[in-house]
Amino acid sequence: MTPPFYPYDHDLSGLIACPRCDVLHRSEELADGQRAKCTRCGTVLMWPRKNAFLHVVSLSFTGMILMIGAIFFPFLEISTRGLSHESSIFGVAMAFSDGFLAPLAFAVLTMIVALPIFRFVALIYTLWPLANGRPAYRHAATTFRLVQELQPWAMAEIFIIGTAVALVKIGGLATVSLGPAFWAFCVLIIVIALKNSFVSDWTIWNAIGRK
Incomplete structure (x- = not known):
């Protein structure tokens, strides 16, 4: 997961906010089984798995x-x-x-x-x-x-x-x-x-x- 940043004039559709600390991250495509965690608090943000x-x-x-x-x-x-x-x-x-x-x-x-x-x-x-x-x-x-x-x-x-x-x-x-x-x-x-x-x-x- 890309480090957090705070855009003002950017497209927000590709962002994901941490549900615990609200830090914004740029979402990325992950392979099955990979985890994306918040860079601040470590909360799992994305965890796609097959089926x-x-x-x-x-x-x-x-x-x-x-x-x-x-x-x-x-x-x-x-x-x-x-x-x-x-x-x-x-x-x-x-x-x-x-x-x-x-x-x-x-x-x-x-x-x-x-x-x-x-x-x-x-x-x-x-x-x-x-x-x-x-x-x-x-x-x-x-x-x-x-x-x-x-x-x-x-x-x-x-x-x-x-x-x-x-x-x-x-x-x-x-x-x-x-x-x-x-x-x-x-x-x-x-x-x-x-x-x-x-x-x-x-x-x-x-x-x-x-x-």
């Missing part, structure tokens, strides 16, 4: 299926003194759907379920034609921008981490049996991490802009 779009699409399909299954399958079962209770994510959210706790149920379903699924679908919509060597669909730029802006609000990973912490505290009070939905969420975290490792924002924006 990266196809990998992201495949992982998005996988994550979407896991998420849909995790909604309705049993998440965990708590047993104590001969009594047991089994619950799913959807069942827990619906338990708080009445009265003043209804916004809580809406927030749970939106941030843990709806937004991650929407981001998966939006990524598939954005990258499917690009992965097949065709021009991007209409409104692909707007769709991918939504994917980026909604990322902090999609909290499936935060949910499973918080659940693990809660289970440690509950373990001494009752017998906890983990259901298939819990393990689906654990696999989902791995799928999301793999998907994010293949996503290069600059590469995607550059591909969307090509005719």
